[in-house]
Amino acid sequence: MSVLPKALLKLIEELGSLPGVGPRTAERYAYHLLRSDKHVADRLSNAISNLHSGVALCPKTFALIDASEELSPLYTSSDRNKKLVAVVEDPLDVVALERTNQFKGTYHVLGGVISPIDGIGPEQLHIQELLQRIGDDAVQEVILAMNASVEGESTALFLQKQFEEQGISVRVSRLARGLPMGVDLEYADQITLSHALEGRQTL
Amino acid sequence: MSVLPKALLKLIEELGSLPGVGPRTAERYAYHLLRSDKHVADRLSNAISNLHSGVALCPKTFALIDASEELSPLYTSSDRNKKLVAVVEDPLDVVALERTNQFKGTYHVLGGVISPIDGIGPEQLHIQELLQRIGDDAVQEVILAMNASVEGESTALFLQKQFEEQGISVRVSRLARGLPMGVDLEYADQITLSHALEGRQTL
Secondary structure, rough: OOOOOOHHHHHHHHOOOOOOOOHHHEEEEEEHHHHHHHHHHHHHHHHHHHHHHHEEEOOOOOOOOEOOOOHHHHOOOOEEEEEEEEEEEEHHHHHHHOOOOOOEEEEEOOOOOOEEHOOOHHOOOOOHHHHHHHHHHOOOOOEEEOOOOOOHHHHHHHHHHHHHHHOOOEEEEEEOOOOOOOOOOOOHHHHHHHHHOOOOOOO | OOOOHHHHHHHHHHHHOOOOOOOOHHHHHHHHHHHOOOHHHHHHHHHHHOOHEEEEEEEOOOOOOOHHHHHHHHHOOOOEEEEEHHHHEEEEHHHHHOOOOOOOOOEEEOOOEEEHOOOOOOOOOOHHHHHHHHOOOOOOOEEEEOOOHHHHHHHHHHHHHHHHOHHHHEEEEOOOOOOOOOOOHHHHHHHHHHHHOOOOOOO
8 A cells, every 4th residue: 555646656756866866855855846836847847858859069069058059159159269278077067167257268078087987988078079179279278177086187187198199289277276265274185285285376 | 148058047947946956956956867868857757747637635634645546545444443543744744654654543634734924824724624534433542743843732732622622522642752763862952851851651
């Protein structure tokens, strides 16, 4: 004898596939949708079913674009400097960098990082397209803006090697490592603090 | 210039209406759905759009039931003792009590608690139907299983008064108050500890 209606159980099960959502959270979401107006549930349902058809990948930068667009507006806009390229792992990293309002270059989304343990090698990433683009657009500087993880670092090293091996002369930089804003020195981890020391700046 | 595709922004906005979901979590959910197979998104979308049509309220107990059922199986089943009624606030409280595998009575869902600050008075709750049911089913014991909150307590008091005023003679009990399992005495709050002292049991 099931305690909850099948339609609710089904929804709880499906919501449980979202990242970090356990059975209790899924129950809470499902019950919230049940209690709210049917329009709220319908709007969410439509937004989900329109997602895949409404989103495409920019064939040049591999950023997410509207399916109706051909290229990312962050690439085609005349405001953006095509000679400066920030290489990021995921499409959402573009959003994070755009939030700073500081970067006026263009992006290149790798689509992940090299991670043998997950079976991801260089050939699965958009590295070939990056090399191509550096030539096509006469790129002057590549900012390696990968996550500050072991995989991020080794992907950055791999890219640097590729540039050298293929004789691509381009300035390569990476995001600064150091203390994040608002952190107490005594709580900073060892590696962060080592980076902050190494990269210390003259005042 | 929008950084993310419209379809993705729309989904992030809709997901943000779920309880406790902020912009970052909504982004993570949306991006997860975008990366997973279209079937995963379709299943979730369908589960949400089928929710309201698949779920109904039992007209007797106000528990959630399949739209195809007439009464809650937890009420109609011959295994359940109709003379023992647990009164709960929300439909999901039924699930919590069923999980104990200890309760063999039936349920009555109030649909909330009396809370003047939220504009919820006794007339918005299924209290009249409870009184009716106590007579119809010759109920012998009512367990007031509201949440251990101020509103839960005052709703329990209100119900007790109603029984008295209307001359309904029924045994009224409530869930025990005391230390939850696994809690250190030194971390238990004052009120919980007072309840545990008051309700101490002879060994």
